[in-house]
Amino acid sequence: MSPTRFASRHKWIYIGAIVLLVGFVVVGLIQYKAVRSTNQSLDKANQLADELAAAGFTRPDPATLARALGEDGGIVCEDPASALKSALWKINLSNGATGPGQRPVIADRRAVQAEALVLKVYCPDQLQRVQDEIDDLKTEQTVRRGNDG
Incomplete structure (x- = not known):
């Protein structure tokens, strides 16, 4: 069996692998953006919680602040x-x-x-x-x- 004939018979495998690879890249980029956004939100929330604690307030939960105020x-x-x-x-x-x-x-x-x-x-x-x-x-x-x- 020649290599060209083998490649043409299994072309759907190559197409499927490319589609899966592109799908994984897209999902990875979306997840990266969400994690980066969450980290920035938590950084700001921790900063606010620290400011409030330094001013004499009870330190609020940074996760709650991050959900309420975002980044x-x-x-x-x-x-x-x-x-x-x-x-x-x-x-x-x-x-x-x-x-x-x-x-x-x-x-x-x-x-x-x-x-x-x-x-x-x-x-x-x-x-x-x-x-x-x-x-x-x-x-x-x-x-x-x-x-x-």
């Missing part, structure tokens, strides 16, 4: 200084009532500080725009912690 901060970093986001942020700092019972309150300084740390880690270019609004807020220590009395 770029997600919705937190989508124009945080916009009028709508600023209004929603201030509503969240209210007394928690709805409708006519809703009132502004003096926010806890540490809660506002935690929000600034998220921006510092995930979108530092946006922090200065929001920092001006943070500085304008009236804040106090309104939540008792530990042995504060």
